[in-house]
Amino acid sequence: MEQNLFYNEYNEPLAARLRPQDLDEIIGQQHLIGEGKVLRRMVEADRIPSMIFWGPPGVGKTTLASVIARKTKASFINFSAVTSGIKEIKEVMKKAEEDAQMGERTIVFVDEIHRFNKAQQDAFLPFVEKGSIILIGATTENPSFEVNGALLSRCKVFVLKQLSAEDIVVLLNRAIKDERAFPGKVIHIDEKDLYFIANFSNGDARMALSTLEMVVLNGEEKDGEVFISSDLIEEITSKKSLLYDKKGEEHYNIISALHKSMRNSDPDAAVYWLARMLEAGEDPLYVARRVIRFASEDVGLADPRALQIAVAAYDACHYIGMPECTDALAEAVIYMAVAPKSNATDVAYMRAREDAMKMLDEPVPLVIRNAPTRLMKELHYGEGYQYAHDTKEKLTNMQCLPDSLKDREYYSPVDQGLERQISERVKQIKEWKKKNG
Numbered sequence: 001m002e003q004n005l006f007y008n009e010y011n012e013p014l015a016a017r018l019r020p021q022d023l024d025e026i027i028g029q030q031h032l033i034g035e036g037k038v039l040r041r042m043v044e045a046d047r048i049p050s051m052i053f054w055g056p057p058g059v060g061k062t063t064l065a066s067v068i069a070r071k072t073k074a075s076f077i078n079f080s081a082v083t084s085g086i087k088e089i090k091e092v093m094k095k096a097e098e099d100a101q102m103g104e105r106t107i108v109f110v111d112e113i114h115r116f117n118k119a120q121q122d123a124f125l126p127f128v129e130k131g132s133i134i135l136i137g138a139t140t141e142n143p144s145f146e147v148n149g150a151l152l153s154r155c156k157v158f159v160l161k162q163l164s165a166e167d168i169v170v171l172l173n174r175a176i177k178d179e180r181a182f183p184g185k186v187i188h189i190d191e192k193d194l195y196f197i198a199n200f201s202n203g204d205a206r207m208a209l210s211t212l213e214m215v216v217l218n219g220e221e222k223d224g225e226v227f228i229s230s231d232l233i234e235e236i237t238s239k240k241s242l243l244y245d246k247k248g249e250e251h252y253n254i255i256s257a258l259h260k261s262m263r264n265s266d267p268d269a270a271v272y273w274l275a276r277m278l279e280a281g282e283d284p285l286y287v288a289r290r291v292i293r294f295a296s297e298d299v300g301l302a303d304p305r306a307l308q309i310a311v312a313a314y315d316a317c318h319y320i321g322m323p324e325c326t327d328a329l330a331e332a333v334i335y336m337a338v339a340p341k342s343n344a345t346d347v348a349y350m351r352a353r354e355d356a357m358k359m360l361d362e363p364v365p366l367v368i369r370n371a372p373t374r375l376m377k378e379l380h381y382g383e384g385y386q387y388a389h390d391t392k393e394k395l396t397n398m399q400c401l402p403d404s405l406k407d408r409e410y411y412s413p414v415d416q417g418l419e420r421q422i423s424e425r426v427k428q429i430k431e432w433k434k435k436n437g
Contacts, residue, residue, distance in 0.1 A: 013209075013210060013213065014175065014181060014209045014210065014212065014213040015205070015206045015209040015210065017180050017181060018174075018175055018178060018180060018181055018209065019063055019066065020060075020063055020067060021067070021070065022067060022070075022071070023040060023043065023067055023071070026060055026063060026064065026067065027060070027163065027167050027168075027170055027171045027174075027205065028059065028060065028160075028161065028163045028164075028167045028205075029059070029060060029064070029160055029161065031161065032158055032160070033064070039158060043067075043068055043071050043072070044071075046071075046072050048068060048072055048074075048107070048134050049134070049155070049156050050128050050133075050134055050135040050136070050154055050155045050156070051135075051136055051137075051155050051156040051157070051158055052113070052136075052137045052138075052139060052143045052147060052152065052155045052156070052157045052158070053065070053136065053137070053138045053139070053158055053160055054139055054140075054141075054142070054143050054157060054158070054159050054160065055140070055159060055160030055161065055162070056140055056160075056162050056203060056204070057140055057204050057206070057207075058163070058201070058203065058204030058205045058206040058207055058208075059160045059161065059162060059163055059203065059204075059205065060160065060205065061111075061138035061160060062078075062109065062111060062138060064160075065107065065109040065136045065138070066109070068107065068136070069107045069109075072105065072107070074104075074105040074106060074107045074134065075096075075099060075104060075105070075106045075107065076106075076107050076109065077092055077096070077106060077107070077108045077109065078109050078111070079092070079108060079109065079110045079111070080111060080112070085120070086119060086120055086123050089120060089123040089124065090123060092108070093123070093124070093127045093132065093133065096108065096127065096132050096133045097127065097130075097132040100131070100132045100133075105134060106132070106133050106134070107133070107134045107135075107136060108124070108133045108134070108135050108136070109136045109137075109138070110124075110135065110136070110137045110138070111138050112138065112139065112140075113137030113138060113139050113143075113146075113147060114139040114140070114141040114143070114146035114147065118148055121147065121148040121151050122148060122150075122151075124151060125148070125150055125151050125154075128151065128154050128155075129154065135151075135155065137155065143157055162202075162203035163203045163204075163205055164203070165195060165198040165199055165203075165281060166198075167203075167205075168197070168198035168201055168203070168205060168208045169191070169194050169195055169198050171205055171208065171209070172194045172197060172198065172208060172209075172212055173194065175209060175212055176189065176212070176216075182216055182226070184224055185216070185221070185224055185225070185226050186224060186225045186226065187216055187219075187226050187228065188225060188226065188227045188228065189215075189228040190230070192230075193228065193230055193233055195281075196230070196233060196237075196281075197211050197212060197215075197233065197237075198281075199280065199281025200237050200281070202322070211233075211236065211237060214236050215228050215232055215233055215236055216228065218232060218236065219232060254273055254276055254277055255277070255287075255290060257269070257273045258270060258273040258274055258277070258287075258290070258333070259290065259294060259298075261273055261337065262294055262298065262333060262336040262337045263294075263298050263341065265337055265338060265341070266337060267333075267334045267337035267338055270333045270334065270336070270337045271330050271333055271334055271337075274287065274329060274330060274333045275326075278322065278323075278326055278329070284317040284321070284322055284325050284326075284329060285314065285317050285318060287317075287329055288310070288313050288314035288317045288329060288332070289314065291310045291313060291314075291329070291332050291333060291336060292307070292310040292311060292314060294310070294336055295307040295309070295310040295336060296345065296346070297343060297345075297346045298336070298341055298342075298343055298346075299336060299339045299340070299341060299342065300342040300343060300344055300345040300346065300419070301342060301344065301345060301413065301418060301419045301422055302339065302340040302341060302342035302414065302416040302417035302418055302419040303339040303340055303417045303418060304418065306335060306336060306339050309331070309332050309335050310332050310336070312328075312332075313325075313328045313329055313331065313332035316328035316329075317329065339417070340416040340417030340418075340419070341414075341416055342413070342414045342416050342417070342419045343414075344411060344412055344413050344414050344419065345411070347410075347412070348410040348411035348412070349410075351410040352410045355405060355408065359402070359404060359405070362402035362404060362405070363402060364402070365398075365399055365400065365401075365402065365403075366379075366380050366381055366382070366383060366384075367382065367383065367384045367385050367398055367399065368382075368385065368398065368400055369381040369382055370382060371383075384398075385398070386398050393432060395429065395432055395433070395436075397433055397436055397437055411426070413426055
């Protein structure tokens with residue numbers, strides 16, 4: 001039989017065949033189930049409260065609930081918010097209550113609990129209160145808004161994090177080597193293609209495994225060996241595989257291209273390289289951090305608003321994520337490209353850093369030291385200090401650098417944007433100090 005994109009020779013999906021059997025097999029969520037972490041301690045001590053798992057799709061909410069049930073040797077009932085009504089809930093609750101009287105615990109797992117209406121959620125409440133069941137709800141929505149307050153108050157909320165591309169690649173590598181996944185087959189697939197599948201899945205392990213299964217079933221097979229090409233992956237995902245390795249040379253080439261395009265005041269090139277990174281699966285927060293660095297290093301005081309816009313773009317990426325944050329990053333990148341440029345602050349810091357590293361023990365001039373104690377005053381700390389706000393010009397002649405660095409100049413503003421005005425101000429300050437020295 002010729003295989004095609006819709007043929008599956010296995011009865012269960014790959015994600016089901018490889019569902020972890022214990023906590024150590026679960027990928028990710030180490031902040032909850034790592035050694036010594038709170039949820040792991042609860043499970044190992046067999047003290048499981050009712051709880052809500054809140055996190056994006058495919059991060060292991062159902063898997064974690066089933067592992068907990070197996071570890072605690074409790075009956076496990078899986079409820080669907082889409083198909084279960086109040087009648088079904090009450091019937092199951094009655095059975096669970098009877099089992100509880102016989103000393104048998106029941107874990108009721110409710111997937112997409114946010115889809116249950118208030119009446120359906122209320123049906124669980126008396127059984128949770130009495131301890132007849134341990135309720136584990138899973139939701140992709142904020143439970144503060146989507147779960148009945150009375151029910152939520154009786155549950156511990158655990159936040160599950162989106163899986164990283166590295167987490168997904170570990171999962172995929174495990175899958176192609178696991179006999180349960182593709183019995184009798186040896187899978188040949190490049191690491192870069194595994195990263196492509198991981199990035200395509202956007203942190204969803206179930207989607208990543210489903211994609212892997214599709215490409216394996218449609219790969220070129222010979223004598224039990226399956227060869228998977230990038231072209232096949234592109235065909236199945238309907239997405240072009242961009243040349244971009246987040247750990248390799250091309251990663252640094254493209255971030256360099258973005259930085260230098262902005263520095264060269266080329267908004268078209270800058271937004272193109274931005275799109276290349278984001279569409280290839282780069283973390284938008286990484287890009288945003290680089291834009292923040294650019295704003296202070298290459299724009300600086302020529303346009304101080306650039307740093308504000310860069311930080312705002314980072315916040316937007318943090319709050320709304322991909323793909324909604326692409327416009328915020330594009331706005332920031334284009335702004336950086338067209339902004340007036342100055343690296344004077346960066347140059348000033350590097351000059352000062354060089355002297356600071358050479359002369360770490362240079363004493364602070366006495367005149368600008370604080371003198372909170374009598375002894376410090378007797379040692380002339382702060383003696384002769386001049387308060388600039390008390391003067392007409394808001395300027396004084398105090399020496400603020402150590403003697404060995406007196407008259408050293410680090411900051412040399414350029415003739416660009418706002419820094420043109422700053423340059424004039426610096427010139428005026430120096431002339432005043434020379435005249436009144």
